[in-house]
Amino acid sequence: MFQRCKIDFKPIKSIFHKKVVLQIKKKTMKDNLATKDSLTQSTYSRLRTALLSCQLVPGSRVNTKELAEKLETNVGAIREALSRLTSENLIIAEPQKGFRVTPVSLKDLLDLTATRKLIEGECLSESIMHGDVIWESEIISSFHTLVRYGAGPDEQLGSEEWNRRHNRFHDALTAACPNEWLLRIQRNLFEQNERYRMLSVNLTAGERDLNGEHKALMEAALEKDAVRIRVLMSNHIQLTTDALMRLFDEKGSLRLIV
Ligand SMILES: [Zn+2]
Secondary structure, three states, X not given: OHHHHOOOHHHHHHHHHHHHHHHHHHHHHHHHHHHHHHHHHHHHHHHHHHHHOOOOOOOOEEOXXXXXXXXXXXXXXXXXXXXXXXXXXXXXXXXOOEEEEOOOEHHHHHHHHHHHHHHHHHHHHHHHHHOOHHHHHHHHHHHHHHHHHHOOOXXXXXXXXXXXXXXXXXXXXXXXXXXXXXXHHHHHHHHHHHHHHHXXXXXXXXXXXXXXXXXXXXXXXXXXXXXXXXXXXXXXXXXXXXXXXXXEXXXXXXXXXX
C-alpha cells in the first residue's frame, strides 16, 4: 500500500529543470534581441549624425566594411541603418553598386530654401496664433541658452552643443503650431538643411550677427507679429543659402569637397 502511494520526485525534478533551462534560454534570446536592437539603433544614430554634419562627404560611396570598423559595429547593423537612412533621403541605394551619400547640389539647395521659407512661414504664423505663455517662456529660455553658449571662449559655431541649442530655439518658435503634418514636414526640411548649414559654417564665420538674427526672431514671436517674423525667418534662411552659393561651380556642383 505504502509502496503504491510513493511519489517519484525524479520526473518532477526533471520537468522543473527543463522549465528553468527554457526560461533562461528565452531570457538569453530576449537579451540578444535587445542588444541587437540597441546596436542597430546606436549605429543608426551615429551614422545619421555623421551624415548631417557632413563627416560622411555628400556624393561619396559608402564602404560598409570600413564603416563598420570605424564605428566598431557589424556590417549587418550598418546595412540596416543605411536602409533606414535611404527613406530619409540621406543615403541613396544603387542596384549592384551599394550605397552612396546623397549628393548636395545648387538646384537642391535652391529648391530646399524655397520650400523651407514657405513651410517655416506657415508654422510660425500658426504658432503665433496659438502660442501661450508657456510657449513664450520656452522661446526666451532657449534663446538665452543659445546666446550664452556662444559667448564662452571655447565654444564654436557649428559644434554639436551649439547645434543642439540652435535646434531647440528653432523648435521653440514653431512649437505651438497645432498642425502635426506641417511640423513633421518642417522638421524634415530643417534636418535636410543641416548638411548645407554645416558646409556654410566656415564660410560665414564672423560675417553674420547670428545672435542678432535670433534675437529679432524671438522679439517678433513675443510681439506676436506674424508678418515680421515671416520676413525675418526668410532672411535668416536666405543668408545661409547666399553664403553657400560660393561653394558651387557654374554647373551647380559642389566644388570644394567632392
Ligand atoms: Zn538659426
